[in-house]
Amino acid sequence: MSNLASVDWMILLLYLFFATGIGFSLKSNTNSTKNFFQAGRALPAWLCGLAFLAAGFGSEEVIAMGAAGAKYGLAGAEFYSIGAIPSMLFVALYLMPIYYGSKARSVPEYLALRFDEKTRLLNAALFAAMTLFAAGVSLYAMARVFNALQIFAVPLRGLGLPPQAVVMVTLAFPALVVLAYIFFGGLTGTMYNMVLQFFVLVAGFFPMVILGLRKIGGLSGLKAALPATSYLREFGGAGSGGIAAIFAALGLGIVFGAGFWCADFRVLQTAFAAKDSQSATRTPLIAAFGRLFAPLLLVLTGLIAIGMPTPHTTTTVREDNGAIYHEITVVPPAAEAGQGLVPAEADAAGQPVRDAAGHTVLNYGQAMPNLLPQFLPVGVLGLGVAALLACLMCAVATNIMAFSTVFTCDLYQSRIRKGASDKHYLAAGRWAAAAGIGLAIGIACAAMRFNDLLVAMTLVFATVNAPLFALVLLGIFWKRSTGHGAFAGLLAGASAAIAHHALTLPIAAQHGLHGGWIAVFHRYPSSLAQGLWTIFLAFSASLLVAAAVSLCTDARQETDLRGLVYSLTPKPSYSRLWWQRPEALALLILLLAAALSIALA
């Protein structure tokens, strides 16, 4: 990769300056826990909506979306939307009024209000572990991308640092920027940065997609350049095909999407910061609107990367004034074994990695980063690199901010130290964020040692979020569900996820972190299918066990549940004009989503 010129550095540093500057400028405002953890509950809907969208990008990872585009095609990426759009509309219309109205600071705190303290404790502990793990993985992804691009390596090596230290700096420097704006700005600083990151992302990637499409010959040229594969096959179970596979994909996609958008506090914390109930309801709707068009920007980069010609080592002979020049462009073996601009995974010796079936394992995460220097000349390249850095930092920040909130409110304040002053908890939140960043850096270093750690991400999601979503559904819509039931459901869901992972394996994967570490009873066609079934089973087990145990235990008084259960909560009175009601906006988004799917099919 080419070095960045001084214009590029200027733009990159300008972005970093504003990112930290926003955090520092909020320092004097962040003087209470309400301001730190909930942004004072004073932010307008548009800001929360964009932050909600960016938080979603952060956690599912922009890189992952480009990667999904490269790996599973446009149909596969659409699949992310199958779950996303309806879930976002659902959370807006039915869950947000309850969440926001309950005045809980976090999702575990809602569980405490609705169910009991033990459910809250279990969920908060699992959630805190998940956020730290995810933050570490994001940091690792960031170090990997920037190392492959050699962006920070050149100036740092100029300082005489060994390669090991260069990796540490690429890891620690963005982490410290994130820590600076969380530490000083709290949730306001984090959300302001999320919105900034969103705009930087669009500004950096948009020219790349336009140029890429032009180069490849528009959408039709792109379709022709892609290898013809039926991607839908990957989702169903082994042997099932046709309609059954499509339905399986739909069902699994909805559970996956809903587990994420409806129950994951990393995303929901942005809506909890809205200034009133109406804004909180609008937050996911605004985000859904943006989410409709996001795949066009992100997934296309992955597809273009796959569709581009694969680089090969070439020698061109050129004659200039009688002298003969041999120009050799050397391409690393891993890049040559890849597809398009997506290189193969390289082992320690730089040779491409092959799976058990002999196919090269592609490093899809590199799809988007490799496209940047391909199309962006000096100048906008700096903006593109800033965009890449922005979305990776967003992922880390979302996780660390959620960790700080859940740790302080649901573990520290409720278990470790009760009844201290507001100042004390504010400091606790700040230092929890700092400790979180430190632990995340440690996890990132571990991930560097053990590459396979990444595949455990889906398992972690299935263990933590899928059962939580089942509980939230029961808690909000079934007044009969009880605390004991919820606790049992949470345990059952987590165990089901782990057991399923231990007993199945994707085809052509090794035992271990990919699954099958007890015995292999079933083989899935892809790791995506395995992951989705893990999530689905965890969800169902949790739902069934929680319902069964609830029926055997005593329900709470209805008067205690007012404002916590949908049927016992007075409906908010919106404007009488029908087009100003959130339902109208939701319907519009649904119609747009349908139109867009048909247009792209």
Next chain:
Amino acid sequence: MSIDLRIPMGMMFTMTGAILFAFGLSTRGNTLLYARSLGIDVNLWWGLVLLVFGIAMLIFGRRNQMCIAREDQKTKS
């Protein structure tokens, strides 16, 4: 009340846009530099877009901040 986000964001995009625009203007016609971007001077055009976006953000942010300040004064008096 914390600062309106649109003001720092507008400042950033205005500055970025201005830098790109100026750089694009000074490298206009440099075919080697713009070979990657299919011969289009992306810096110039995209810089212009960002410049306009940044200024618009600044104007909206400023207006909102002044509205809030006026309301604050009303409630005080």
